[in-house]
Amino acid sequence: MQDEPEVVILRLGHRPGRDERMTTHVGLTARALGADRIILESAAEGRRETIEDITDRFGGPFEVEVTDSPLGRLRSWEGSIVHLTMYGQPVQRIEDEIRASHRKEPLLVVVGAEKVSFEVYDRADWNVGVTNQPHSEIAALSVFLDRLFDGRELDREWKDADKRVVPKKTGKRVEEVE
């Protein structure tokens, strides 16, 4: 988010066909919950448009980048690295340490789909489990971001939006933004 070191999501292991909606939801969740940017592999390039379309309509800033060398991006990252995995250390035990690090430097958050190579576990500063149960990379990412930002992401402002949802007790209200 603005005025803070960058938080970037690296989506690994996208399987064309099988993972299309999951990767879209990872991207939209990253945007909605305060990340600045997502890096997709070439195999997931088709997802870029859907995510950018939401940013065009509902605001940003949020960037989508595509790379043919996701592990290269991991190796050259200047900052700290979190890898979300059910095998990792409980988020509730190490979130303070990660938050303290993020006050000082950018954070890369790796979200895998299929099996992730050992290099990722090894290069991560923290392998983090949102529970040690099998569930969903979208769920892990969203709980992680909400805790990283301590809920601040829920009150962020959006720039250059065409539309804005006005919260309602019942029903739907969407305003055009002037």
Place this chain on the structure above:
Amino acid sequence: MQDEPEVVILRLGHRPGRDERMTTHVGLTARALGADRIILESAAEGRRETIEDITDRFGGPFEVEVTDSPLGRLRSWEGSIVHLTMYGQPVQRIEDEIRASHRKEPLLVVVGAEKVSFEVYDRADWNVGVTNQPHSEIAALSVFLDRLFDGRELDREWKDADKRVVPKKTGKRVEEVE
């Protein structure tokens, strides 16, 4: 979770083919993050086995139920009702009220896929937005449950598990449970 009023997830609007993995992830997220039970529509019955298989291996209690009348279940629910929707009131503003209610009575959490009928908005005690941005019902559910339970779900114990993941700084460790 045990010793608390029940939390039940009602998954609405599952579209066969399109929503299979999403509904599986909703179910696994519900289980991992402290819900007691998920109710699926008949159209999503094929997802039951995958979710129950995880419960058999990694523990419970967690129940999967299938109904041919999801709106009937909503109408006859005895307790309070949350409907997760990007059009709703900000979760951070009303979570205290919902937590207070859940200390006293069971809570039904409605998670829609495609468009949800107005009756759901109308019957819900709270229409809740985890941001008012379009993202993912899995993300909304996971942030909502983590806040509802105040993180207690991350330390819950699992019964009748065959396997247990042992948190590690690097790599993977799974133990057989005696």
